[in-house]
Amino acid sequence: MTTHTHQTGLPPKPGVGYKPQHIEAILDDPGPVAWLEIHAENYMGGGGVPHAQMRALSERFPISCHGVGLSIGGNGPLDRDHLDRLRHLVEWLKPAMFSEHLAWSTHETGFLNDLLPLPYTSRTAQHVADHIDEVQTVLGRQMLLENPSVYVAFAESTMSETDFLRDVAQRSGCGLLLDVNNVYVSATNQHYDPDAYLRDFPMHLVGEIHLGGHDAEEDDRGDPLLIDTHDREVIDPVWALYETVIARHGAMPTLIEWDSDIPDWPVLEGEARRADAILSGVSLAAE
Amino acid sequence: MxxxxxxxxxxxxxxxxxxxxxxxxxxxxxxxxxxxxxxxxxxxxxxxxxxxxxxxxxxxxxxxxxxxxxxxxxxxxxxxxxxxxxxxxxxxxxxxxxxxxxxxxPYLPDVARLEYARRQAYHAPDAATIQPERLGAVPPEELDRAVLGLHPSLRIVASDHPVLSIWRFNNEEGAAKPEPGAEAVLICRPDLSLSMRAIPLDAPAFIADLQSGATLGAAAAAASTRDAGFDLGLHLGGLLSSNCLVSVTIEGVDDHDPPG
Known part of the structure; x- marks a missing residue:
């Protein structure tokens, strides 16, 4: 295992997922938005407008680079071509942070374009940690691993998700990205207490927080089944969990994720403002 | 386990x-x-x-x-x-x-080809273009051996259908209703803005030869074999007006850029 210093180059303030339709508003007046996050794969073309926008924005904002295609939980070896594209992006963009998901998305048949779940066993923890070690070695930096939204459980799992993430982080030296909406979604879907999950989460490893909106459906028995859609506002119970986390552990870089049915800038900025109020409340209280 | x-x-x-x-x-x-x-x-x-x-x-x-x-x-x-x-x-x-x-x-697949070519051009690597006059500085006796470096975003879509007119009709306010007939389209993104224009129907094969590294002489000869009336000057002018030239080299000459 390679050792990496746990650090975050992101300010403990709100950030938003960057969407090109918001560029003018962001350059004009970003309001409380202090940093931007991009999906790494959208900037792996050769150049043109996406690269030009990112060069301009990265001069004004710290950028967090969030991968959605590495398939860190995949059984097969990591895609070296894809890893090379990522290394190239990280080299020219010099993002403040790189993060990826505890999930798999690639199989022998190709790329499945979804974040698929893993059983939590010591065997998969070692496998995931080996892949993270490879990523961190190629990139020459620490990465954060994000807790997933899960819809199903595996009969073969032997560990809780928090124990699994702690184990992977210890084996690989990675940090963690805490998605509070994913905690709420998974806890509802898997019938556990989100606050107990958060109390058990290794917060000292967290370098970034995600907040996003989800859809509410029902499973075949009429039990609530929440789906992580990033297509609407963060709901109040998720804000309440977030506020508890910030009150307990202090201000942390916090991203509003909105990836589908993307709203006009004032709506997204309003979500960032709500996060800012919570983050500022803590720093004011600490003064 | x-x-x-x-x-x-x-x-x-x-x-x-x-x-x-x-x-x-x-x-x-x-x-x-x-x-x-x-x-x-x-x-x-x-x-x-x-x-x-x-x-x-x-x-x-x-x-x-x-x-x-x-x-x-x-x-x-x-x-x-x-x-x-x-x-x-x-x-x-x-x-x-x-x-x-x-x-x-029947035109739908070619509209899809045009949209995919636009996307490839949008994401193509950047490259600095040079003034078309640089080609004019090549000594006439060396023109046959000139190899044109074209912008990496350059794409050609040739169709038996009026594919560019159909695209414009569906995307641009006030665009004319498409008339039946073949169209060939040159797509290029020399800076950040992507442009499309109709090109002569015999241009795509000529441009494809240039893109694959053929000398001007070889590409023109191949075009004349296809059509004895091929007008090199007309085609070159049309191609260069899209600001898609990134280099001119003379085959067999070490010094890559011509004088001027």
């Missing part, structure tokens, strides 16, 4: 007729049918959404309902081969060639 069975998971994901894989359970341990369907839906919906973003003109022509149903067939037949979703859907034009429900719109 072995790794989880992602092969069975993947197979069940792409084929709704298959049962939920063993060991995928609800919180109470029962098989997670509805919950597994979330992943099934996510995969198809996510890929369909990627195609909607990639082929907006095709979708406008056939309507959202038709497009989404067609896309759901396509994504199962051609799932992405790698995580670079910005270029997903390369086989859609060929798929439409052989898609019977779209047979009444």
């Amino acid at each position: 072995t790794l989880p069975d992602q092969t069975a998971f993947t197979a069940a994901l792409l084929d709704p007729a298959q049962p939920v894989p063993d060991g995928i359970v609800n919180p109470d341990g029962s098989p997670a049918r509805r919950r597994f369907d979330v992943y099934r839906n996510n995969v198809v919906a996510g890929l369909v959404e990627a195609l909607q973003a990639a082929y907006p003109t095709v979708r406008r022509i056939v309507g959202e309902k038709f497009f989404d149903a067609m896309a759901a067939v396509y994504v199962r037949a051609h799932p992405p081969t790698d995580p670079l979703m910005i270029l997903y859907g390369a086989e859609l034009p060929a798929f439409l060639d052989g898609f019977p429900p779209a047979a009444s719109l």
